[in-house]
Amino acid sequence: VRTTPPFDAxxxxxxxxxxxxxxxxxxxxxxxxxxxxxxxxxxxxxANAMKADRDRCLAAGMVDFIPKPVRRTxxxxxxxxVIVRSCGSGGRATKAWTAERKRAYPQGDQITPTAP
Numbered sequence: 237v238r239t240t241p242p243f244d245a246x247x248x249x250x251x252x253x254x255x256x257x258x259x260x261x262x263x264x265x266x267x268x269x270x271x272x273x274x275x276x277x278x279x280x281x282x283a284n285a286m287k288a289d290r291d292r293c294l295a296a297g298m299v300d301f302i303p304k305p306v307r308r309t310x311x312x313x314x315x316x317x318v319i320v321r322s323c324g325s326g327g328r329a330t331k332a333w334t335a336e337r338k339r340a341y342p343q344g345d346q347i348t349p350t351a352p
Contacts, residue, residue, distance in 0.1 A: 243276050244319050248298065250282035250289075257282070258296040265297040277318045281306060 246264070250257035261278050268275055277300070280293040285303035293301050300314050 245315060246276050246278045247281055247302075248278050250280055250284065250293070258292060261293075261296045261298055279314060279318060 248257045248261055252260070255263075257280060261280075264278065265275060267273075275297075278298045280290075280298045280301045281304060282289060282293070282301070283304045290301045300318055302310060302314055
């Protein structure tokens, strides 16, 4: 069984026609755990940028959150942070990293939007 994820990260749209992003994330996490894959970091993409939406995404197993419209600079920053953290922990987005992120960004790790 392959134990490393085939992708560096997943960009998850929250509003899809058949299955919403929260359910899809939970299914991906469940499947990866079931087959012994290291977790692939999942990043939420959503037009709902309220704190409660963000909290639901993180609770579902996502490691970060990008509000729409997505800015290129913001996307690069989040991907760099998530992928570096993931690779630095042996390809795993761990609970320890999540706790570290919460300590580093106690007000939430929203990135100030910049021009593309």
